[in-house]
Amino acid sequence: MKDAQDIIPDQAVGTVVIVGGGHAAGELATGLREQGWGGQIVVVGDEAHLPYQRPPLSKAFLDGKVAIEGLLLKPLATYEKAHVEFIRGVRVDVIDREARAVHLSDGRSLSYTKLAIATGGRVRALPGEDAERAVAAPNFHYLRTVDDALRIRESLIAGARLVVVGGGYVGLEVAATAVAHGLQVTVVEAAPRLLARVTSPEMSAFFEETHRRAGVDVRTGTLVRGFEFDGERISAVLCGDGASIPADFVVVGVGLLPNVELAAAAGLEVDNGIIVDELCRTSDPDIVALGDCCNHPNPVVGRRIRLESVPNAVEQARTAAATLCGRERPYHMVPWFWSDQYGIKLKSVGLCEGYDRVVVRGVIGAPAFSVFYMNGEYVVAADIVNRPPELLIAKRLVGERPVVDPATLADESVPLIKLLPAAKSG
Ligand SMILES: Cc1cc2nc3c(=O)[nH]c(=O)nc-3n(C[C@H](O)[C@H](O)[C@H](O)COP(=O)(O)OP(=O)(O)OC[C@H]3O[C@@H](n4cnc5c(N)ncnc54)[C@H](O)[C@@H]3O)c2cc1C
Structure with a gap:
């Protein structure tokens, strides 16, 4: 990791253009510097704001407990220190892969050495009359x-x-x-x-x-x-x-529709998201895609998926930054999400599918409890309510797939950590 202040962008190294000014873009921009990208970094986003967190929009921000400044992923000074340039309120209309350039809605064009697509998604429109x-x-x-x-x-x-x-x-x-x-x-x-x-x-x-x-x-x-x-x-x-x-x-x-039209028009492979490999590379090796807009092979789930979550955007930003800096940091995150409603802090781990047994630790409806979903001897997903310490362990149960005895899992007198392989042998 480098201190962003150590780097003065060298034009000879080239330019990374990041399309989309959301969570994934904001993380990638500073992540590139931390991982040693020495060239220019330009973020083009069609919203007027610096990258901000969307989760509070339906929670604390909607409630009036958080001001707009409190939503920002990072303050402007952080991007300035990292020499990240922003073009805000402007769309990328066209990616010209042959010319290695993007054409913007304000008439400008930008050349790129490497391109990152982090265009997120848009709300699914309500169908029907009226x-x-x-x-x-x-x-x-x-x-x-x-x-x-x-x-x-x-x-x-x-x-x-x-x-x-x-x-x-x-x-x-x-x-x-x-x-x-x-x-x-x-x-x-x-x-x-x-x-x-x-x-x-x-x-x-x-x-x-x-x-x-x-x-x-x-x-x-x-x-x-x-x-x-x-x-x-x-x-x-x-x-x-x-x-x-x-x-x-x-x-x-x-629901959400991934913003893939730009990538598709540029001839990149698209199927419920921009298709990427475990290094976030699209079908063009000089273009990565990340966040809500991309469809990645998830080794934990065992198939391709498109995730709409902040942890995914952050993790893919790390992988994409490494890829753009010429290193391999394969993505293998256990999917997880959170939701806050009333006093309930829910953390969901894995995808709640393909299970044949539901194991409850505690009582559903109690102030705190966890529900685990098992397929045979393995935990494939979990919903954890008001028990933050169980999140990390649930991620490991889903990601590392130890054989788990459902009766022990349900037994609250056995600490959850005891179900992990190291703890068992220790
Ligand atoms: C109300 C709400 C609540 C949420 N709650 C949670 C939660 O509790 N937990 C959780 O994990 N996730 C939550 N999410 C989802 C999370 O916010 C997203 O997964 C995350 O923002 C994805 O980041 P992204 O950068 O991929 O996409 P986005 O944040 O959508 O950013 C993409 C940006 O690119 C811009 N863009 C698109 N096309 C172009 C173009 N051609 N040129 C320039 N700019 C372009 C878009 O306008 C947008 O600003 C929530 C989302 C919403 C809306």
Whole structure:
């Protein structure tokens, strides 16, 4: 590791251009310096802000507990010290691989020696009748950017009626924050249960119960088929079952689409994300991709996946920085995520799929407990509620695959660490 201050960029070394000014881009920019990149580093991002953290947008920032400055990944001074140049509020429109240049929306072109694509994703649009008119309504919101969060924050007025469309983590976190502000909240989810894509029926039931107890009207198995309007504003959300839910405002969180069009137009291989190898290399050896926009081979899960998480963006930034500096640092992270709702701090490890047994340490619904998912003798995933020390051990159980006895795993008198190979032999 080098101290960023030691480096004065040498034009002869060349330029890394990073496309996208989000979490992955911000980490990569300083990571490149730390790993010894001696040339120029230019980040082109279409948002006006320096790279910032999105997780608080549905949690502490929405709640008003964090100011915009508190969201920033790093202060400007850190990038300045590392001689990272930012071009903000400008899009990369074209990657010309032959000329090794990118063309920007402000008419400029930049030459690159190496290119990094960290374009993240955009919200999945709500399908259905009236969707276009709804998006134009001043009280209809998606949540991806700090500007989206600022608009939603203005609507958090006690007594207001909020309809959240989508019972995934983002939607549920918005619901929890709104309840804390005294709003009347309804969550409408098309699937038969909340969080269906990411966790087990047991955990879905736990979250549904938690939200109901907090006063949220949870409607699963319910499709949104349209909206009622009062002038430009939405006045109600119309459901497939005929229900009309009055709304002062609507927040929609129905998933993410990876921003891959730029890469695809440049002829890079794309399939639910920009295809990369374990070194974050795309099908062009001079171009890496990282973060939400890329699809990587995950050795822990045993197949290609695309992850939408901060730990993934950070880890891929480390791998991509090494690759661009000519070193090999293969990516082999155990996927993990977190969510905060009410006082519940959830940490999820692995992908909750392909399991044949659910093992609970403690009691689901207690102030703290953990749920492990096993396939045969192995732990493949875990949901850990308010037990932060178990996160590291769960990651090792999923990543190192020791043989685990379910009865011992369920036995809270046996410290979890005892299930790890070193602890067993020690
Ligand atoms: C409300 C919310 C809550 C979240 N909560 C959690 C959480 O609790 N835990 C967790 O792990 N993750 C969470 N996430 C996900 C996490 O924020 C993302 O995984 C992470 O931001 C991914 O970083 P990224 O750099 O790959 O993409 P992004 O952060 O999306 O950054 C990509 C950037 O590139 C820009 N861009 C795209 N195309 C171009 C172009 N052609 N030219 C220039 N710029 C371009 C985009 O505008 C964007 O600014 C949350 C996300 C949201 C929205």
